Amino acid sequence: MEPILELESARLVMRQWRDSDLPTFADMCADPQVMRYFPAHLSRLESAALIGRIRGHFAEFGFGLWALQRKDSGAFIGLTGLMNVGFDAAFTPAVEIGWRLAREHWGLGYASEAAWTALRCGFDRLQLDEVVAFTAQTNQPSQKVMQAIGMHYDPASDFAHPKLAADDPLRHHVLYRITRGQWLDTLHG
Numbered sequence: 001m002e003p004i005l006e007l008e009s010a011r012l013v014m015r016q017w018r019d020s021d022l023p024t025f026a027d028m029c030a031d032p033q034v035m036r037y038f039p040a041h042l043s044r045l046e047s048a049a050l051i052g053r054i055r056g057h058f059a060e061f062g063f064g065l066w067a068l069q070r071k072d073s074g075a076f077i078g079l080t081g082l083m084n085v086g087f088d089a090a091f092t093p094a095v096e097i098g099w100r101l102a103r104e105h106w107g108l109g110y111a112s113e114a115a116w117t118a119l120r121c122g123f124d125r126l127q128l129d130e131v132v133a134f135t136a137q138t139n140q141p142s143q144k145v146m147q148a149i150g151m152h153y154d155p156a157s158d159f160a161h162p163k164l165a166a167d168d169p170l171r172h173h174v175l176y177r178i179t180r181g182q183w184l185d186t187l188h189g
Contacts, residue, residue, distance in 0.1 A: 003062045009117040014066035021076045028102045037139040077105040080114035087162050094132045112148045123180045130179045136170040150186040151176035
């Protein structure tokens, strides 16, 4: 499949990663507020490695986590996109939607706008049957984005994240889902 290199929404360009994104991305991944629902902050080297894994996912599957750029200023503000879930769980194999934005761009609707655009790509272009999202139970901001884009909480599928230690306070995760049919209903509802 030909990689989907760029998407656009009203205010954002979702594009491939540039080497020039690394300094801002590394700052974002080192920000304790941005990373409070992740197991650890990332160093500059770990942030660069993550960009490398994202590029590899695009090369292998044709989609991934796009770099987010504001149309008005051209500023790189984070990432949003679709990835294959990288661990075994009751709901896998699955494609997940995810996002991470620099703190100064929170509360402006960019996460929901970009996530909606990624969902549209997943259902229209990739012909996915379902997309999932998951986060630590305490991550209310991300759960609000999941709800805003029409995802449904599936309490029966809550799980202990297998990559986190048993005593990690972030281990308990909630799962949200949306099927192509549910997505179409939100378009016509």
